[in-house]
Amino acid sequence: MPKKIIIGILDWGLGHATRCIPLIEYMLQTECQIFIAATGPQREILREAFPSLTFLDPPPYSIQYPPKGKNLVFSIIRQLPRLRKIIKSEHDWLQKNVAEYGIQLIISDNRYGFHARGVHSVLITHQLSPKSGMGRLIDHMARKIQYGYINQFDECWVPDLPIQGGLAGELSHPAIVPKRTSYIGPLSRFNAVKATGMPKLLVLISGPEPARSEFEEIMRAQLKNYHEPYLLVRGLPGSNSTAGPNELNHAGTETMGRLLGEASLVICRSGYTTVMDLVKLGKKAVLVPTPGQTEQEYLAHHLEKQVMFPFMLQSAFVLDRAIEMSKTFGPEIPEVDFEAFHHILDRVINQ
Numbered sequence: 441m442p443k444k445i446i447i448g449i450l451d452w453g454l455g456h457a458t459r460c461i462p463l464i465e466y467m468l469q470t471e472c473q474i475f476i477a478a479t480g481p482q483r484e485i486l487r488e489a490f491p492s493l494t495f496l497d498p499p500p501y502s503i504q505y506p507p508k509g510k511n512l513v514f515s516i517i518r519q520l521p522r523l524r525k526i527i528k529s530e531h532d533w534l535q536k537n538v539a540e541y542g543i544q545l546i547i548s549d550n551r552y553g554f555h556a557r558g559v560h561s562v563l564i565t566h567q568l569s570p571k572s573g574m575g576r577l578i579d580h581m582a583r584k585i586q587y588g589y590i591n592q593f594d595e596c597w598v599p600d601l602p603i604q605g606g607l608a609g610e611l612s613h614p615a616i617v618p619k620r621t622s623y624i625g626p627l628s629r630f631n632a633v634k635a636t637g638m639p640k641l642l643v644l645i646s647g648p649e650p651a652r653s654e655f656e657e658i659m660r661a662q663l664k665n666y667h668e669p670y671l672l673v674r675g676l677p678g679s680n681s682t683a684g685p686n687e688l689n690h691a692g693t694e695t696m697g698r699l700l701g702e703a704s705l706v707i708c709r710s711g712y713t714t715v716m717d718l719v720k721l722g723k724k725a726v727l728v729p730t731p732g733q734t735e736q737e738y739l740a741h742h743l744e745k746q747v748m749f750p751f752m753l754q755s756a757f758v759l760d761r762a763i764e765m766s767k768t769f770g771p772e773i774p775e776v777d778f779e780a781f782h783h784i785l786d787r788v789i790n791q
Contacts, residue, residue, distance in 0.1 A: 442473045443789055446543045448534070449478040449486070450550035451500050454646060454675070455713025457482035459599060460549055460564075461489055461629035461693065466782060470789055475541060477534075477554070484677040488692050489629075496537060498551070499529045527553035527589070545788060552589040560788060563593040566600055566712050568621075569614035571738040587618050596621040597784065599716070601776065607719065608712055609742040611735065625780030627713075628720035629693050633701040640669035641763075642703035646711070647675070647730040655728065655754055659707070662759040671699060705766050707759075710740040710751060718749070719773050726762040727751040748773060 445467060450456045457478060464486075467474055476486050477498040487495060501523065531553035537543065538556045546561040548554035555561035570582040590596050600606035602623035604613055612623075643663070645656045656674060663670060663686075670686055677690040691699055700706065700721050708714050710727035712735075718725050727749050729736035740751035750765040752758070 442471050443545060444473045444475070444541060444543050445545040445547065445789075446475040446477055446496070446534075446537065446541070447547040448498060448530075448549065448551040448554040449476070449482045451478070451480045451482050451502070452550075452648070453711060453713075454481060454485060454677075455711045456549045457485045458629050458693075459627040459713040459716065460547075461486070462627050462778075463547070463781065463785065464490060464493075466785055467789070470786075472789060475537075475543065477537075477551075481677045485692075488677070498533055498554075499526050501526055501551075527551075530554060531556070548593070552586075555593050560595075560791070561593045562595045562597055562788065563590055564597045564599065565590070566598055566608050566612045567735060568596075568598065568612055568617060569610050571611065571734045583614070590618045594620065595788070597624045597781075598622070599624055599627045599712075599781075601625065601774075607715060607743075607776075608739060611712075611738065611742075622784055624784050626716040626719060626776055626778055627781065628717045628778055630697045630700065630717055630720055632721060633697050637698075637702045638669050639702055639704040640671055641666070642699055642706045643670065643672045644706065644708035644714070645673065645675045646709050646714075647733075651730050651732070651754070654731075658754065658757055659759075662757075666759060673699070705763065707762060710736040710743070710749075712739060715739065715743065715749075719776055720778055722773055724766050724769065725749050726766050728754050728757060731755065 447460060447464065449460060464474055475494045475496055477496045478486055479497060479500045483495060530551060534554055535556050538559055543559060546555060546559055547564065549564045570579055570586065596618050598612050598621060600608050600612040600623055606612050607626060643659050645652055652675060659672060663672065672687045673691050674683065674687060674689050679689045681689060683689045700723060703723060706718065706723050706725040707728065708725060710729045727740045729740045729751065731754050743749045744751050747769060750769055752762055
């Protein structure tokens with residue numbers, strides 16, 4: 441009998457969905473029966489990739505993003521009572537669905553209530569050391585709360601290299617890690633493809649509103665004076681709006697893989713899933729952290745120090761300068777095994 445597995449995806453950032461694609465693909469190869477719990481754009485991306493799978497509707501987190509990205513940490517703190525209720529409600533929701541569908545394994549990408557009594561549960565996260573931007577005391581308090589939730593799972597999987605620092609630096613390699621933590625190696629949905637078109641600048645717009653729209657406006661204005669081939673992907677899966685010349689509202693896995701293969705330079709956010717994709721494909725890139733997202737800001741600084749990718753703040757972004765900066769970076773991309781997770785998945789599937 442195929443093992444019945446449910447995988448839950450946090451509805452904040454598309455990367456939580458896209459980095460789970462290789463996991464789902466591998467589980468399907470081992471003839472598991474997969475149920476996907478996702479909402480919003482994350483659900484759209486996974487339904488596009490796996491149209492034949494069963495999709496379930498967990499309670500959405502619906503994290504609210506403050507205007508201009510300012511005071512994001514304070515905004516999250518204000519939302520904590522509501523988020524605790526959602527974590528409790530998703531836990532209750534999962535208990536019912538585990539019983540209804542006979543679920544035998546639970547995998548959660550950053551959904552902290554996504555575990556159930558009597559069923560082996562795994563949490564996937566790369567952020568074991570929160571970076572609030574408010575000092576070590578606040579970071580320590582946040583980590584203590586987070587570890588309380590993590591320790592309710594049977595295992596914690598970190599999609600990074602096991603060596604100290606890895607790709608995500610202190611985010612994924614704190615001094616003390618939760619119990620039963622495994623480093624499963626980076627994850628990427630892409631494979632290297634042979635470029636069939638002309639090399640071009642690829643601009644990937646993403647992130648929560650209003651930062652996504654603001655970044656798009658900045659890039660549109662500056663691309664008017666750019667006279668080389670380029671493509672702007674707006675990061676709007678499921679959108680009915682009309683994309684202009686040299687634009688796409690959204691690119692699925694196959695299309696995005698081809699576009700990345702053809703790109704001479706990528707300008708994109710410094711979300712961790714995007715970084716893993718860039719490393720997998722060996723691409724040159726300039727990172728633009730989402731304003732107010734301290735995790736992305738830390739990661740951009742860390743990767744620039746590692747001479748992997750330069751970064752520019754959105755508020756100070758200048759296209760010509762970004763292109764010049766990219767020429768001074770190799771990039772210094774390490775050799776990475778993107779199939780390291782196979783043996784860990786085999787273990788939990790077969791236990």
